[in-house]
Amino acid sequence: GQQVMQIPQYQHVQEGEDFTTYCNSSTTLSNIQWYKQRPGGHPVFLIQLVKSGEVKKQKRLTFQFGEAKKNSSLHITATQTTDVGTYFCAGNTGGFKTIFGAGTRLFVKA
Amino acid sequence: DAGVTQSPTHLIKTRGQQVTLRCSPISGHKSVSWYQQVLGQGPQFIFQYYEKEERGRGNFPDRFSARQFPNYSSELNVNALLLGDSALYLCASSLGNRGGSEKLFFGSGTQLSVL
Numbered sequence: 001g002q003q004v005m006q007i008p009q010y011q012h013v014q015e016g017e018d019f020t021t022y023c024n025s026s027t028t029l030s031n032i033q034w035y036k037q038r039p040g041g042h043p044v045f046l047i048q049l050v051k052s053g054e055v056k057k058q059k060r061l062t063f064q065f066g067e068a069k070k071n072s073s074l075h076i077t078a079t080q081t082t083d084v085g086t087y088f089c090a091g092n093t094g095g096f097k098t099i100f101g102a103g104t105r106l107f108v109k110a
Numbered sequence: 111d112a113g114v115t116q117s118p119t120h121l122i123k124t125r126g127q128q129v130t131l132r133c134s135p136i137s138g139h140k141s142v143s144w145y146q147q148v149l150g151q152g153p154q155f156i157f158q159y160y161e162k163e164e165r166g167r168g169n170f171p172d173r174f175s176a177r178q179f180p181n182y183s184s185e186l187n188v189n190a191l192l193l194g195d196s197a198l199y200l201c202a203s204s205l206g207n208r209g210g211s212e213k214l215f216f217g218s219g220t221q222l223s224v225l
Binding site: 048095098101 | 143158166168200216
């Protein structure tokens, strides 16, 4: 069945350093979403990418969708302590299932 | 406006028991999805309901069932609980008119512990 894999599992950074998490799907996706879950919280929607090669920016966050629509990345520039949490990609192949990756947990040291 | 509400927030059960979890979606949202999140892992898709009909089902045993009511609220039932069912159960609400291409709004979840 459809699988969505994320790497790395964990990332420790010093405040001010950059951070990137990568997402790969075993099948071509119709869209990919990114969510953030703070410790003890629930996933919160960040963004959705639909088009091949799409790039979207939200302040210090840059999201990319691969040309083949099978991979995606989230890059955070100059991390802050407020960026702490787990970042999930979630893919959909056109049906009614949105499949989440295992997430990348970001730790930021002040 | 109220967000997605789930009840109860915490629940402790013993093996073999049955449990019912409840979810009320955001007003105007007609679709509810259920996810299971084991500590340290991503949410695993269980069901999606829209207009009281099941639209999608994940790889979960028949012990898991759900339903959606005319007011779009939903219940998730798990029978014959196993230790491995211990997890955070998340409900996500969406408009329902775009299938799997919709933004999901999650509730705070029900933390189920099976002893």
